[in-house]
Amino acid sequence: MTQDFLQFIFSGLTSGAIYALIALGFCVVHNTMGIVNFTQVDFVSLGGMLLYSALFSVGLSMPIALLAAVFGVSLVAMFVERVGIRPARSTDPLVLIFLTIGLSIILRGVMALLWGKNRMAVPSLTSDDPLRLLNAAIMPQTLWILALTAIAIALLAWFYRRTRLGLMMRAVATNPRAAAVVGLPLGRVRMLTFGLAGALGGLAGVLVTPITTLSHDVGVLLGLKGFAAAILGGFGSLPGAIIGGLGLGLLESLSAGYISSAYKDVCAFVVLLLVLFVRPKGLMGR
Amino acid sequence: MNIRDRILYFLDLHRNGLTVLALSLLLAVYPLAYGNPYILGLTNLIGIYTIVVLGLNLFIGYAGQISLGHAAFFALGAYGSAVLTVKWGVWPWPAIALVALATAMVALLVGIPALRLHGHYLAMATLGFNIVIYTVLVQWDELTGGPSGFAGIPALSFGAWQFDSDLKLHYLVWTAALICLMLGLNLVRSGVGRGLAALAGDEVAARSLGVDTRRAKVKVFVLSVVLASLAGSLYAHTFGFVSPDTFGIFASVDFVTMVVVGGLGSVWGSLFGAALLTWLPEFIDVFESYKDIIHGLILVLVLLFLPKGLVTGLIDLSRVRLARWRQRRA
Numbered sequence A: 001m002t003q004d005f006l007q008f009i010f011s012g013l014t015s016g017a018i019y020a021l022i023a024l025g026f027c028v029v030h031n032t033m034g035i036v037n038f039t040q041v042d043f044v045s046l047g048g049m050l051l052y053s054a055l056f057s058v059g060l061s062m063p064i065a066l067l068a069a070v071f072g073v074s075l076v077a078m079f080v081e082r083v084g085i086r087p088a089r090s091t092d093p094l095v096l097i098f099l100t101i102g103l104s105i106i107l108r109g110v111m112a113l114l115w116g117k118n119r120m121a122v123p124s125l126t127s128d129d130p131l132r133l134l135n136a137a138i139m140p141q142t143l144w145i146l147a148l149t150a151i152a153i154a155l156l157a158w159f160y161r162r163t164r165l166g167l168m169m170r171a172v173a174t175n176p177r178a179a180a181v182v183g184l185p186l187g188r189v190r191m192l193t194f195g196l197a198g199a200l201g202g203l204a205g206v207l208v209t210p211i212t213t214l215s216h217d218v219g220v221l222l223g224l225k226g227f228a229a230a231i232l233g234g235f236g237s238l239p240g241a242i243i244g245g246l247g248l249g250l251l252e253s254l255s256a257g258y259i260s261s262a263y264k265d266v267c268a269f270v271v272l273l274l275v276l277f278v279r280p281k282g283l284m285g286r
Numbered sequence B: 001m002n003i004r005d006r007i008l009y010f011l012d013l014h015r016n017g018l019t020v021l022a023l024s025l026l027l028a029v030y031p032l033a034y035g036n037p038y039i040l041g042l043t044n045l046i047g048i049y050t051i052v053v054l055g056l057n058l059f060i061g062y063a064g065q066i067s068l069g070h071a072a073f074f075a076l077g078a079y080g081s082a083v084l085t086v087k088w089g090v091w092p093w094p095a096i097a098l099v100a101l102a103t104a105m106v107a108l109l110v111g112i113p114a115l116r117l118h119g120h121y122l123a124m125a126t127l128g129f130n131i132v133i134y135t136v137l138v139q140w141d142e143l144t145g146g147p148s149g150f151a152g153i154p155a156l157s158f159g160a161w162q163f164d165s166d167l168k169l170h171y172l173v174w175t176a177a178l179i180c181l182m183l184g185l186n187l188v189r190s191g192v193g194r195g196l197a198a199l200a201g202d203e204v205a206a207r208s209l210g211v212d213t214r215r216a217k218v219k220v221f222v223l224s225v226v227l228a229s230l231a232g233s234l235y236a237h238t239f240g241f242v243s244p245d246t247f248g249i250f251a252s253v254d255f256v257t258m259v260v261v262g263g264l265g266s267v268w269g270s271l272f273g274a275a276l277l278t279w280l281p282e283f284i285d286v287f288e289s290y291k292d293i294i295h296g297l298i299l300v301l302v303l304l305f306l307p308k309g310l311v312t313g314l315i316d317l318s319r320v321r322l323a324r325w326r327q328r329r330a
Helices: A002-033 A040-058 A060-085 A091-114 A142-160 A164-176 A176-181 A184-209 A218-233 A240-260 A264-278 B003-013 B015-033 B037-062 B070-087 B092-114 B119-139 B166-188 B189-203 B205-209 B212-240 B249-260 B266-303 B308-330
Strands: A131-135 A136-138
Touching: A002 A060, A002 A136, A002 A142, A002 A164, A002 A176, A002 A218, A002 A240, A040 A091, A040 A184, A040 A218, A060 A091, A091 A184, A091 B119, A091 B249, A091 B266, A131 A164, A136 A142, A136 B189, A142 A164, A142 A184, A142 A240, A142 B212, A164 A176, A164 A184, A184 A218, A218 A240, A218 A264, A218 B119, A240 A264, A264 B092, A264 B119, B003 B015, B015 B166, B037 B070, B037 B166, B037 B189, B037 B205, B037 B212, B037 B266, B070 B092, B070 B119, B070 B212, B070 B249, B092 B119, B092 B205, B092 B212, B119 B212, B166 B189, B166 B266, B189 B205, B189 B212, B205 B212, B249 B266, B266 B308
Parallel strands: none
Antiparallel strands: A131 A136
16 A cells, blocks of 8 residues: 555656656746747657667767767757747747747657657666665666756756856846846847756656657657646746646656546646636746 | 729728638539549548638637647537437437537636636646547547547438538538638627737737727637537538547647648638648658658748738738839839
């Protein structure tokens, strides 16, 4: 009984951590640019794809391949911002949302072209022998996911508080016009924000694809749940994204365990809708 | 006024009516010339999508709201008709009305709380609703047939006379589509439509000018959902088979693409967007693997260069050109 419960909690935290990473990516871009960036969804798949190529085509060792994949996604994200979003003449949020949807379709098409549409498998970071904790089996990958997510969140907090670039991003987020007046390079800050979001999404992809399988559209459902997590926490709030992610993950694994695994997505989204109807700004929204 | 000016004035005054008339004539005659059932099947699909896209366009383009879940309401219409007629033996025509009514109720239930949300939150709520409906369609296989779909939906009929060939269905589908288009054209120019356009422009300003924005949003949402449901019922009876894949979130994204490419807030754009994006895969069949990329590129390029959509954008562009040309001549 407790053993099952513990198992559900661990699997919930694992997927919750992934959702939290993706949700942070959504929030980071939203805060500086005021848009919902649906290409975040594809940064997740791209992370897994690049890890696969770095391991098997280039032949790098795991830690280096992981860093290379995250960095690669970050570069692609900056490229997407530069050629896909900055030239937009419109400031209408509706148009910008649809624009990112279009870019996401293109990215998915390119990935299908480069890596094919077959499912692939990526190895875990370390061995696949489960550890035992109070009779519950825990995969080492779970621990890696939790640890690396915690490190990423700590780094993000440090970055926003202590580095020059982080402060610039916060300035642009608070008031873009004032930031431009005091001489901050708006375009470059926005591009680097996309890079940051890409790194977060790519990390999520690198960590999650060993558990799921890898395909060009693996990120879609994961990414949309990340979006749901960000909304649940209050869109744009970074602590909200983390709480929303973990909350959604736990909700999903507990409802899969105790209610019905076929309807776990339904449970998660119904709760999300109910929360929105009671608190239209999300849990931590301003 | 001389004769030429009078004719031009007449044409300009009645441009919508004349376009509808010309389109009806064209649609009435063309199957007699091109009776190819494959093409007719495709144009029937365009007609059905036009109805969905028109409804969605009223919601996005006129009320300025986002829905990434319209395929769910399309699904409710299609599966509603399928289940009512096959499992419960209801006659098809009353079934369509019943399903539309029930879907409208669902829309009210979802819409009244959801439309308090703004922008991103509304996008998420509609997207979530679509995922819920899709999962139910796949999982509840005693009722819906699960992932393999629901077959054997009867054709619509008047007595013994059945709409069972592509040709007959052509007239049925396009009559419905034209009626909906005319409804859209008239609605847009009515007081309600102008109120909606004001709402899309600036919600606060619209409210201060006396538009009841909350009610207006809910009303147009219900209208667009009813159109999606009707189109869904038509789809079910036209093709006799429905499966969940037609109604996933990617279908919703496709509908949004059709709205955007045709033009936000353009009734004729709805027809154009639905036609272009349904035809296109047939044209680029050779480039099967590039299909998604081309699809995305069209959406991105239209948004970057003609944010008002192809129809409205090109009309605006040609107006500017015409005005410049006149200026130069004068």
